[in-house]
Amino acid sequence: MGFQPIKFYQTGTFTVGNRLLPPEQRSVQADMQRSNALNSGHRACQGCGEALGARYAIDAAMRATGNQLIAVNATGCLEVFSTPYPETSWQLPWIHSLFGNAAAVATGVAAANKIRAQKEGQAESQTRVIAQGGDGGTTDIGFGCLSGMFERNDDVLYICYDNQAYMNTGVQRSSATPPAARTATTMPVGPEPGNVFGQGKNVPLIAMAHGIPYVATATVADLRDLEYKVKKAMGMRGARYIHIFVPCPLGWGSASHDTIKLARLAKETGLFPVFEAEYGEVTNVSKIRQKMAVEEYLRPQRRFAHLFGKSPKLDVIARFQHIADQNIYKFGLLGEDKATVGYYGVESV
Ligand SMILES: Cc1ncc(C[n+]2csc(CCOP(=O)(O)OP(=O)(O)O)c2C)c(N)n1
Ligand code: SF4
Numbered sequence: 120m121g122f123q124p125i126k127f128y129q130t131g132t133f134t135v136g137n138r139l140l141p142p143e144q145r146s147v148q149a150d151m152q153r154s155n156a157l158n159s160g161h162r163a164c165q166g167c168g169e170a171l172g173a174r175y176a177i178d179a180a181m182r183a184t185g186n187q188l189i190a191v192n193a194t195g196c197l198e199v200f201s202t203p204y205p206e207t208s209w210q211l212p213w214i215h216s217l218f219g220n221a222a223a224v225a226t227g228v229a230a231a232n233k234i235r236a237q238k239e240g241q242a243e244s245q246t247r248v249i250a251q252g253g254d255g256g257t258t259d260i261g262f263g264c265l266s267g268m269f270e271r272n273d274d275v276l277y278i279c280y281d282n283q284a285y286m287n288t289g290v291q292r293s294s295a296t297p298p299a300a301r302t303a304t305t306m307p308v309g310p311e312p313g314n315v316f317g318q319g320k321n322v323p324l325i326a327m328a329h330g331i332p333y334v335a336t337a338t339v340a341d342l343r344d345l346e347y348k349v350k351k352a353m354g355m356r357g358a359r360y361i362h363i364f365v366p367c368p369l370g371w372g373s374a375s376h377d378t379i380k381l382a383r384l385a386k387e388t389g390l391f392p393v394f395e396a397e398y399g400e401v402t403n404v405s406k407i408r409q410k411m412a413v414e415e416y417l418r419p420q421r422r423f424a425h426l427f428g429k430s431p432k433l434d435v436i437a438r439f440q441h442i443a444d445q446n447i448y449k450f451g452l453l454g455e456d457k458a459t460v461g462y463y464g465v466e467s468v
């Protein structure tokens with residue numbers, strides 16, 4: 120009788136596991152030498168997607184740079200919950216200046232690093248820079264500084280933690296807030312309750328339109344994918360942008376244990392396409408594994424409660440489904456389809 124190798128598929132949990140894999144294949148978080156860049160003791164809410172995303176992103180960047188990393192933070196939940204004066208949870212050089220200027224401050228840090236490296240006879244600085252902020256700090260108030268950083272191709276990775284509103288100041292609408300969502304400034308009243316349809320910005324596509332070396336989206340539902348993208352970005356020079364979908368239990372009115380589930384549903388419905396792009400062209404798309412209806416994503420969130428109840432707003436839910444279906448078509452999220460999103464975020468075929 121011939122030899123029959125037995126395959127073991129179980130390699131441990133995402134959080135601390137993967138220790139049965141060869142060391143080079145293990146996640147950063149499975150490594151005992153991980154940096155714990157965002158350490159315990161911070162004051163994020165239970166189930167905060169932003170805290171989780173930042174922890175994985177910065178630890179991956181620390182690993183990729185041999186801990187030669189400086190982080191610049193915009194004002195927002197991530198800054199406030201991690202640094203209540205005089206304490207900090209950050210285990211790396213970290214600077215906070217203003218709500219809207221993180222990209223510009225990071226540009227300055229990168230420029231200073233470059234001058235110092237040149238004085239030391241090196242072509243490039245080995246110390247790298249990350250800027251990070253929420254969707255408000257990125258898509259609204261910091262947008263001009265961010266666009267300038269992209270346009271100059273400054274050597275910075277900018278990470279946006281998108282929880283779809285200004286959470287730190289009490290859940291006001293941002294230009295990343297989805298339509299129909301209840302926020303403190305888009306109440307569910309009137310003929311079109313919640314945030315309006317047809318407004319807002321898609322900053323990953325706008326970043327692509329700058330033609331920068333790398334743009335990617337990710338969610339906290341696939342942390343290996345997030346680690347991979349951060350590592351890849353830190354292996355490149357020039358302006359890079361990663362937009363991470365991070366559910367916020369407080370602002371969304373969702374259960375703290377549903378953070379990962381909602382992030383997964385955002386991807387599996389097509390509402391949040393997960394992809395990579397280089398120099399303005401989509402190079403990789405995470406396919407939908409099991410297509411889900413948008414109701415599955417909307418229903419568990421109290422910010423969309425006015426769409427359900429005794430007389431569900433089927434027309435509004437249908438408009439959501441249309442957005443998801445458009446994304447599925449444009450990015451080729453199902454089957455063998457190829458992305459048709461081109462340089463300026465419009466269909467190119
Ligand atoms: C110029 C300026 N305007 C307003 C504020 C108040 N402010 C601080 S954080 C914040 C909201 C941050 O929202 P976002 O960037 O989405 O981060 P989140 O808290 O949601 O993570 C606002 C309005 C400020 N600090 N500076
Ligand atoms: S309000 Fe939202 S983003 Fe802010 S700490 Fe709480 S869960 Fe995180």
Ligand SMILES: [Mg+2]
Binds near residue numbers: 253281284
């Ligand atoms: Mg926000």
